[in-house]
Amino acid sequence: MRDVAVIGVGINKWGEHWKTSLRDLAVEAALKALEDAKVDAVDSIQIGCMSGGLFAGQEHLASLVADYLGCAGVPASRVESACASGGVAFKAAYAEVAAGLSDAALVLGVEKMTDVGGDEATYTLGTAADQEYECYNGATFPGLYAMMAVRHMHEFGTTRRQLSMVAVKNHDNGLKNPDAQYHAKLTPEEVERSSMVADPLHLLDCSPITDGAAALVLCPLDRAKKLSGHPLVKVLGVGHATDAIALHSRKNLVRLDAVEKAAARAYKAAGVKPSDIDLAEVHDCFTIAEIMVTEALGFAKPGEGGKLAASGATALGGKIPVNTSGGLKSKGHPVGATGVAQILELVQQLRGEAGGRQVRKAKVGLAQNMGGTGGSSTVSILGKA
Amino acid sequence: MVGICGYGAYIPRNRIKVEEISKVWGTDAESYKKGLMLEEKSVPSPDQDTITMAVEASRKAVKRAGIDPALIGAVYVGSESHPYAVKPSGTVLAEALGATPECHTSDFEFACKAGTEAMYVASQLVKAGSVKYALGVGADTSQGAPGDALEFSAAAGAAAFLFSTEKDKIVAELIDTYAYMTDTPDFWRREHMHYPRHGGRFTGEQAYFKHVVSAGKGMMAKAGMKPSDFAYAVFHQPNGKFPLRAGKMLGFEERQILTGWLVNKLGNTYSGASPLGLTAVLDEAKADDKILVVSFGSGAGSDGFVFRATDKLKAAQGLAEKTRQMLDEKKRFLEYGTYLKYRKMIIMNE
Amino acid sequence: MQPQRYWREIPRRYRLEAGKCRKCGKVFMPPRLICDACRCTEFDMVRLSDKGKVHTYTVIRIAPSGFGEQVPFVLALVDLEGGVRLTMQVADCGPEDVKIGSPVKVEFRKINEVGKSGVICYGYKAVLA
Numbered sequence: 001m002r003d004v005a006v007i008g009v010g011i012n013k014w015g016e017h018w019k020t021s022l023r024d025l026a027v028e029a030a031l032k033a034l035e036d037a038k039v040d041a042v043d044s045i046q047i048g049c050m051s052g053g054l055f056a057g058q059e060h061l062a063s064l065v066a067d068y069l070g071c072a073g074v075p076a077s078r079v080e081s082a083c084a085s086g087g088v089a090f091k092a093a094y095a096e097v098a099a100g101l102s103d104a105a106l107v108l109g110v111e112k113m114t115d116v117g118g119d120e121a122t123y124t125l126g127t128a129a130d131q132e133y134e135c136y137n138g139a140t141f142p143g144l145y146a147m148m149a150v151r152h153m154h155e156f157g158t159t160r161r162q163l164s165m166v167a168v169k170n171h172d173n174g175l176k177n178p179d180a181q182y183h184a185k186l187t188p189e190e191v192e193r194s195s196m197v198a199d200p201l202h203l204l205d206c207s208p209i210t211d212g213a214a215a216l217v218l219c220p221l222d223r224a225k226k227l228s229g230h231p232l233v234k235v236l237g238v239g240h241a242t243d244a245i246a247l248h249s250r251k252n253l254v255r256l257d258a259v260e261k262a263a264a265r266a267y268k269a270a271g272v273k274p275s276d277i278d279l280a281e282v283h284d285c286f287t288i289a290e291i292m293v294t295e296a297l298g299f300a301k302p303g304e305g306g307k308l309a310a311s312g313a314t315a316l317g318g319k320i321p322v323n324t325s326g327g328l329k330s331k332g333h334p335v336g337a338t339g340v341a342q343i344l345e346l347v348q349q350l351r352g353e354a355g356g357r358q359v360r361k362a363k364v365g366l367a368q369n370m371g372g373t374g375g376s377s378t379v380s381i382l383g384k385a
Numbered sequence: 386m387v388g389i390c391g392y393g394a395y396i397p398r399n400r401i402k403v404e405e406i407s408k409v410w411g412t413d414a415e416s417y418k419k420g421l422m423l424e425e426k427s428v429p430s431p432d433q434d435t436i437t438m439a440v441e442a443s444r445k446a447v448k449r450a451g452i453d454p455a456l457i458g459a460v461y462v463g464s465e466s467h468p469y470a471v472k473p474s475g476t477v478l479a480e481a482l483g484a485t486p487e488c489h490t491s492d493f494e495f496a497c498k499a500g501t502e503a504m505y506v507a508s509q510l511v512k513a514g515s516v517k518y519a520l521g522v523g524a525d526t527s528q529g530a531p532g533d534a535l536e537f538s539a540a541a542g543a544a545a546f547l548f549s550t551e552k553d554k555i556v557a558e559l560i561d562t563y564a565y566m567t568d569t570p571d572f573w574r575r576e577h578m579h580y581p582r583h584g585g586r587f588t589g590e591q592a593y594f595k596h597v598v599s600a601g602k603g604m605m606a607k608a609g610m611k612p613s614d615f616a617y618a619v620f621h622q623p624n625g626k627f628p629l630r631a632g633k634m635l636g637f638e639e640r641q642i643l644t645g646w647l648v649n650k651l652g653n654t655y656s657g658a659s660p661l662g663l664t665a666v667l668d669e670a671k672a673d674d675k676i677l678v679v680s681f682g683s684g685a686g687s688d689g690f691v692f693r694a695t696d697k698l699k700a701a702q703g704l705a706e707k708t709r710q711m712l713d714e715k716k717r718f719l720e721y722g723t724y725l726k727y728r729k730m731i732i733m734n735e
Numbered sequence: 736m737q738p739q740r741y742w743r744e745i746p747r748r749y750r751l752e753a754g755k756c757r758k759c760g761k762v763f764m765p766p767r768l769i770c771d772a773c774r775c776t777e778f779d780m781v782r783l784s785d786k787g788k789v790h791t792y793t794v795i796r797i798a799p800s801g802f803g804e805q806v807p808f809v810l811a812l813v814d815l816e817g818g819v820r821l822t823m824q825v826a827d828c829g830p831e832d833v834k835i836g837s838p839v840k841v842e843f844r845k846i847n848e849v850g851k852s853g854v855i856c857y858g859y860k861a862v863l864a
Contacts, residue, residue: 119800126799132744133765134822136846136858138795138802143810146793154791154835198810199794199830248812248820253791398827431805432826432844432860440843468845468855477857481749481843483782717827726804733804735850 001098004235005224005385008037008217009344014332015181017211022056022112025213026065029337030108033215037104038227042217044102045069045076048089048109049336052078054124056112065108082128083285085109086339087369087378090216091238094380097218098235104223109340110213121209125335128372130246142206142286144247144373146198149288151253153200155303158291160200162306164188166287167204167329169315174326176316176356181210181332191287205287210332214341221385232385233350236364237269238378245375254303258377259296259368266366266379267298274298277320277381278362279349281342283370284327290314293368294322297379316357324349324357339369339378346382387512388555389692390452391547391701393445394664395438395524396651396711399428401724403537409721410532417537422625426540426652428719429526431727435464436474438543438657439524440481445705446520446545447482450554457484457547458516461507462492463499463656465574465581466526478522489516496572497621498682499523500656504546505688508559511548519548525655530580531730538624540652544660544708556698557667557676559690563604565596566686573683588683593627594634596687601635601679604689612636616674619645619662621681623653631679644669650712656682663692665708670694736849741856748858751785751841753819754778764819784816785841786864794830801847809833813861815841826860838864 010032017025026047034040045066052058062076079089086109093105113121126135129144152158168188174180186204194203219227221234241261244250250257267273274297282297284290291305299320300308308314314322325331325345328338346365348354364383371377402425407414417423429438439462447454460479467474475490493499493506500523507521524543529535549555571592574581584592597620605611612618618641620628625648632642645662654661659680666676671694678690725731746752747765754766758775764783769776792811795802802808809825811833825833826844839861846856 119803122797122799130822135799136744136748136856137823137860138799138805138808138810138846139822140795140797140799142797143793143795147791147810147812150793150835151791195796196794197797199796201793246822248822253812430827432824432846434845434855436855436857437843437845444843477749480745481857483750717829729804 002100003221004094004097004218005221006216006233006235006343006347006382007219007224007228007230008033008039009347010036010215011179011341011344012213013179014210014212014334016114020211022052022058022110023064023068025112025211026108026110027068029213029215030069030106033106033217037217038229039104039217041071042104042106043074044093044096045074045106045108046089046093047076047078048085048340049078050080050082050085050111051124051127054127056115081376082371083283083335084339084369084371084376084378085336086341087367087380088240088339090340090343090380091240091378093218094235094238097220103219105218107216107218107340108213109337111334111336112211113209113334114211134246140198142198142201145286145288146201147247148253148292148373149200152288152292155254156306158306160192161188162291162310163205163287164191165310166284166290167191169309170284170323170327170329173316173324173357174330177326177331180326180330181208182330201286201288207285207328207333210334212332212334212337214337214344216340216343231351233347233382234385236272236381236383237266238380239263239265239269240378241265242376243374245372247373254292256292256296256374256377258374259293259370259379262377262379263297266381270381272364272381276364277366278364279321279324279359280366280368281325281345282322282368284323284329285333289370290322290327293370297366297368316359321359324354324359342367342369343380343382350382350384386552386555386558387508387548387550388558389546390518390549390551390554390556391446391450392545392664392667393442393449393705394542394544394661394708394711395441396542396708397427397429397433398715398717399430399719399727400425400716401428401719401721405721406537420626422649423537423652424649426538427542428724428727429541433541434468434526435466435524436468436477438541439474439478439522439545442524442543442545443478443482443520443522446547449701449704450547452518452547454483457482457488457518457520459489459507459510459519460484461503461520462522462524463494463503464492464524465494465496465499465655466528467492495686496683497623497655497658498680498686498688500544500660501678501680501688504660505562505564508548508562511550517549521546521548523656523660525657527653527655528580535583538653540654542651542654542657542661544657544664546660554697555695556701557692557694560693561604561608561691563600563607563689564686565600565603569685571683571685592683592685593623593681594631596685597621597631597679597681598634600687600689601631601677604677604679604691608691610675610691614675615641615677617644617666617670618642618677619659619666620679621659622646622648622662625649647712661708667698668702668707668709670698672696672698736854736856738854741854749843751783751859752780753783755781762817762819764821783819787813787815787839787841787861789825789833789835789837789839790814790820791835792825792833811861813839824860825863827862832863840864
């Protein structure tokens with residue numbers, strides 16, 4: 001296995017891009033990443049996209065994007081693992097480069113979500129749950145996470161206010177990220193006054209519907225040393241795991257097994273432990289998710305993720321800053337792009353290019369991306385080379 | 386010997402009061418309460434229809450009978466609100482019970498007597514020895530046009546009866562049956578129309594009373610019985626007044642009728658009406674009590690049944706929720722707007 | 736929902752028919768082809784109990800397509816007697832009536848209708864016992 005570096009990153013401001021198509025979203029981010037990496041050709045492309053088919057009527061996306069990127073002929077594939085599609089695409093590209101199959105790999109994440117109405121978007125996101133035994137009975141994603149939250153509150157005494165603090169913190173961070181969809185300071189009261197979506201989750205506990213893309217260029221570390229003008233960022237370890245996608249088939253509703261397993265694999269591969277992590281980007285599709293993920297990653301003991309969020313430890317300047325980018329909550333959640341953008345945030349932080357949200361002396365960063373209610377997860381650890 | 390080996394009822398939890406409907410249409414609630422003896426009626430939830438209620442009532446019947454549902458050889462559902470215009474309700478019911486595939490199924494339709502038609506045919510099929518057990522169900526999410534007098538009564542409910550010839554299983558022996566019908570256009574609904582129409586006062590003397598009283602008389606004559614032989618009598622109950630008056634015309638006293646008289650709190654469950662009355666009587670009857678049932682369906686006709694409760698009835702009564710329990714407990718009262726939404730009377734976007 | 740996709744699931748949705756592993760006894764709903772506990776591939780059909788308890792729940796206030804007229808509705812994970820957990824609505828009650836541990840009974844329901852002219856979908860729901 002070769003050591004792998006991330007040498008280029010690209011993203012556009014996320015939000016509602018009425019004038020930009022799915023393919024152009026992807027190509028814009030890719031061109032920026034190539035420019036950042038100072039390379040003009042790659043020899044493989046991996047695209048994370050949850051549902052080009054249902055959101056935009058477009059499958060066979062990898063070839064389409066390769067063509068529009070002006071590099072038809074290059075092998076390209078689309079990777080799908082619901083909202084973890086981006087994280088899994090990163091893993092696929094990492095594996096290609098590490099194994100010696102590619103010397104320059106482009107990772108793209110993209111989702112064009114506003115070409116459908118709210119009902120259809122809810123339906124499409126719902127396809128990440130068990131269609132016949134969850135969605136058939138009226139389940140929605142906020143509903144499924146709400147049932148996890150109810151159980152977490154019941155078993156550990158997690159409070160409504162602790163959920164709010166996650167949203168407040170991530171929106172504070174988002175204010176410092178020019179690419180974030182929402183720039184709005186929130187108070188816990190505003191979160192709790194926003195309309196109820198699925199008890200106990202309010203609208204401001206939920207990540208939004210977003211158009212967006214993000215791109216990375218990966219290459220062997222040895223080559224990166226010659227190519228890149230940026231401080232070098234190395235992939236230390238990648239973990240990936242699955243779990244039952246139906247909540248009712250899980251052993252336990254208050255633990256995220258796939259995240260725990262993916263984290264254990266990533267920590268082992270990277271040779272680091274939770275206390276070595278200087279910052280983390282985690283999958284806060286709902287506020288309860290961040291609380292549970294911080295537990296699964298070992299930043300808090302099981303059941304104490306709520307306390308961790310309320311303590312300020314996960315804020316910028318805290319012991320373990322979480323979601324300095326604003327997270328899915330504030331930065332937006334174009335599902336297939338999310339996992340790629342998380343890595344992008346780590347790269348910017350580790351390079352020292354994160355501006356007002358820079359974590360001082362950041363050496364090791366972790367990104368956790370999750371599909372569905374935890375039916376799949378990747379954990380990637382990057383460090384300054 | 387042929388008779389009922391299991392019975393069951395289902396009544397939705399939702400109710401709407403006569404006052405709530407009157408408030409919207411500016412009608413006099415008191416006249417409905419005094420004149421027609423209607424106080425409130427059941428309303429189906431959005432997740433309930435004739436099929437779901439038929440399934441729940443039939444599951445209770447199977448439970449009381451204690452039989453293997455795979456042995457049910459015929460499933461008949463009578464209703465004027467079958468959810469599909471083409472595709473049987475009976476197939477869903479039989480499948481939900483586990484009675485498929487060796488089973489004969491048909492949906493019946495004869496306004497409010499479709500339920501007793503299903504019972505009639507089921508019982509006769511068992512009697513003829515064609516099948517071991519047969520199920521007859523009356524179920525309706527009754528329709529009445531908004532603002533029409535029918536809106537005060539059109540209700541939802543289901544009753545199911547399993548018939549058998551096994552003496553050790555029969556809780557109510559079917560002593561005899563009788564049918565009486567003419568072509569009388571007192572109430573109808575044309576294809577593709579939402580709501581039924583009716584002949585106003587014409588539906589009284591020439592339709593309801595003529596057929597119910599004639600069938601009652603005919604039934605008793607055929608069975609060689611008189612009103613005083615019966616512990617209970619159940620007549621189709623489109624409102625509170627009609628069955629009491631029909632009973633009186635036939636020589637019955639109110640005490641014989643009131644056990645199965647549910648309409649003041651239930652409304653008119655159309656095909657479920659007299660069958661539900663019978664379930665309420667079976668919940669209370671003692672061994673050897675005789676029961677007269679006379680249904681009525683517009684169009685028009687009446688089916689008559691004479692039952693005799695057996696000593697097996699007592700044990701079966703407690704095996705499932707009783708009809709009066711469903712009628713009187715766990716009620717949830719709706720406002721008119723919610724009622725309209727539940728009944729899909731609000732024009733929605735596709 | 737196309738009829739063939741709906742039809743395939745009828746035994747599960749109408750009668751709660753599950754698969755019980757012949758070797759270790761684990762019950763799967765829906766049935767599976769291989770047991771995740773002991774890798775056995777032989778199963779017997781069993782019908783699940785219609786009695787259970789609420790393990791967790793929520794009140795859905797923004798519905799997915801096909802459920803708009805039902806909001807607010809309670810969605811729950813119900814632990815059925817015998818050890819199988821299933822996702823279903825708790826219907827015929829107010830949102831405030833459901834708690835963790837509430838005893839429920841499974842009933843037959845209409846799930847929804849596919850437009851004005853499509854199939855009518857039936858299945859299971861819980862009601863407070």
